[in-house]
Every structure is written in structure tokens, then in C-alpha cells.
Amino acid sequence: MDKTELAARKSIIQAALSMNSMGINQGTSGNVSVRYGNRMLITPSGVPYEELDPKDICASEITKDGKTWQGDLAPSSEWRFHLDIYKARPDVGAVVHTHSMYATVMAICGKPIPAVHYMVAASGGTEIRVAKYATYGTEQLSKNALEALEGRTCCLLKNHGVIATGPNIKRALWLASEVETVARQYHLALTIGGGDIIPDDEMNRIIAKFKAYGPLAKPAAAPLKKPAKRTKAKKSPF
Numbered sequence: 720m721d722k723t724e725l726a727a728r729k730s731i732i733q734a735a736l737s738m739n740s741m742g743i744n745q746g747t748s749g750n751v752s753v754r755y756g757n758r759m760l761i762t763p764s765g766v767p768y769e770e771l772d773p774k775d776i777c778a779s780e781i782t783k784d785g786k787t788w789q790g791d792l793a794p795s796s797e798w799r800f801h802l803d804i805y806k807a808r809p810d811v812g813a814v815v816h817t818h819s820m821y822a823t824v825m826a827i828c829g830k831p832i833p834a835v836h837y838m839v840a841a842s843g844g845t846e847i848r849v850a851k852y853a854t855y856g857t858e859q860l861s862k863n864a865l866e867a868l869e870g871r872t873c874c875l876l877k878n879h880g881v882i883a884t885g886p887n888i889k890r891a892l893w894l895a896s897e898v899e900t901v902a903r904q905y906h907l908a909l910t911i912g913g914g915d916i917i918p919d920d921e922m923n924r925i926i927a928k929f930k931a932y933g934p935l936a937k938p939a940a941a942p943l944k945k946p947a948k949r950t951k952a953k954k955s956p957f
Contacts, residue, residue: 720773724755724760725773727753727755727760728760728773728774728776729773730753730888731751731752731753731760731761731762731776731888732762732768732771732773732776734751734813734815734888734891734892735749735750735751735762735768735771736768736769737892738751738815738817738892738895739768741896742819742820743817743819743895743896743899744817744818744819745818746767747762747764747765747766747767747768748817748818748880749815749816749817749818749880750762750795750797750798750801750816751813751814751815751816751888751892752795752798752801752805752813752814753812753813753814753887753888754781754805754811754812754813755778757780757781757782758778758779758780758781759778759779759780759781759798759801759802759805760776760777760778761776761777761778761779761794761795761798761801762776762777762794762795763775763776763777763790763792763793763794763795764792764793764794764795764796765793766792774790774791775790775791775792776790777789777790777792777793777794777795777798778790779794779798779802781802781805781806782806785798785799785802796855796856797816797855797856798856799856799857799858799860799861800814800816800860800861800864800865800882801814801816803861803862803864803865804864804865804868804882804884807865808868808884810886811884811885811886812885812886812887812888812891813884813885813886813887813888813890813891813892814882814883814884814891815882815883815884815885815888815891815892815894815895816880816881816882816883817880817881817883817895817899818879818880818881819880819881819895819898819899819902820899820903821899821902821903821905821906822875822880822881822898822899822902823875823879823880823881824902824906825849825875825902825905825906826849826875826876826877826878826879826880826881827877827878829849829877830849830905831846831847831848831849831875832846832847832875832898832901832902832905833845833846833905833916834846834916834917834919834922835901835904835905835908835914835915835916835917836901836904836905836917837917837922837925838897838900838901839901839917839922840922840925840926840928840929840932841872841873841894841897841898841929841932841933842871842872842873842874842898843870843871843872843873843926843929844870844871844926845919845922845923845926847871847873847874847875847898847901847902848867848871848874848875849867849874849875849876849877850863850864850866850867850868850874850875850876850877850882851863851866851867851877852876852877852878852879855879860876863876863877864876864882868882868884872884872885872894873894873895873898875898881895881898881899883895883898889934890933890934893933893934894933
């Protein structure tokens with residue numbers, strides 16, 4: 720593999736490790752993928768993230784049906800919804816799936832997260848939807864997830880967890896963390912009465928502003944200019 724693909728594979732491993740260190744995932748229950756050209760790169764199934772090597776990351780062509788994989792290990796059991804998201808959403812460059820505690824509690828209860836905080840706008844809408852339940856790893860779960868993600872950047876999976884997407888892995892991981900934060904805020908608000916919901920017209924203004932919100936790529940440093948060569952002064956004939 721070339722240096723660019725190696726860097727992409729390393730970024731997947733780093734994101735997977737970060738999920739657990741941030742407390743938004745446990746063990747190997749979640750999974751991470753990126754779009755790499757016409758292929759999808761994804762974490763393998765059942766391997767502790769700290770034991771992963773770049774060569775362990777699984778790869779499959781996005782245009783295919785996911786039956787043919789490159790790599791020695793089996794892909795994550797949730798490869799199907801990752802693959803289908805890339806097929807349906809050319810704007811998505813990375814997918815992060817977690818079983819974060821408070822967001823999963825909301826998913827278990829079938830509770831969409833309403834606009835209790837303006838950060839819900841990061842989802843692309845006025846609430847974070849819950850996809851209908853289906854067995855993990857199935858085509859039906861993938862269909863349900865795509866429906867919940869229509870016009871959205873993230874969703875909850877009924878009795879399951881969270882899907883967060885982004886143009887790159889850094890933003891998808893950031894969004895997964897934000898979903899957990901707002902889920903916890905909503906959970907705590909429910910314990911003391913439920914709180915107030917931000918009106919749709921205000922949320923629509925915030926959603927428009929959020930098009931440029933979140934972690935941005937660091938601008939490339941301008942190349943250093945080489946100092947001009949000094950020319951020796953000609954000796955005066957006098």
C-alpha cells in the first residue's frame with residue numbers, strides 16, 4: 720500500500736482507540752470506516768483496537784455488494800450499513816458507529832433527541848432521529864438507518880447505538896461525541912421535568928449557521944521561501 724492509504728488505515732485505528740478513550744464506546748462493540756477512492760476501509764470484526772495493525776483493516780469496493788474483501792480478517796459485522804451509506808451519500812467520507820451510554824439509552828427507549836440544545840443542529844435537522852429496529856448486520860438494519868439518515872448526518876439505532884457521519888474521520892468522530900453529550904443533557908433534563916424545546920424557526924437558522932461549524936481541517940502551511948542568493952559586489956577599479 721502507498722503512504723496515503725497507510726495514513727488512512729492508521730487514522731481508522733486512531734479513531735477507534737479514541738472512541739474508547741473518550742468513553743463513547745466499549746471494547747470492540749463499535750466500528751469505524753472511511754471512503755478511500757472507490758473503496759471502503761473498515762475495522763475488522765472482534766479484534767481489540769490496541770492490537771490492530773494497518774494491514775488488519777479490511778477493504779472492499781464501494782460499487783460491489785460487500786461479498787469480496789481484501790485482507791486476512793473478517794470485516795465488522797456492521798459493514799453493510801457503512802457500505803450502503805457510502806453508496807447513497809457521496810457527501811460522506813467517514814462513518815463512526817458507537818454504543819455510547821446515554822445515546823444508546825435514548826435508542827433503547829425509542830426516544831428521538833429533540834432540540835433541547837442548539838448542538839442538535841449538528842445532526843442536520845431539528846431532532847436526532849431513531850432508526851427502526853432490525854437485527855444487527857442485516858440488510859433491513861441498513862435500510863432503516865438510511866431512512867433515518869435522510870437529510871441528516873447522524874441517527875440513533877433502536878435498541879442498538881449511534882451512527883455518525885462526516886466528510887472526514889475527524890468530523891465523524893467529533894459528531895459521535897456531540898451526540899453522546901446532548902443525549903446525556905436530554906436524559907438529565909428528563910429527570911427534572913424535560914426542559915424546553917428550541918422552536919423550529921430558530922433551529923433552522925442555527926442549522927444554516929452549522930454548515931461551517933465543527934472541527935475544520937488545518938490550513939496547509941505556506942511553503943518557506945528560499946532566501947535570495949547574495950551576489951558579490953564588483954570591486955571598484957578606483
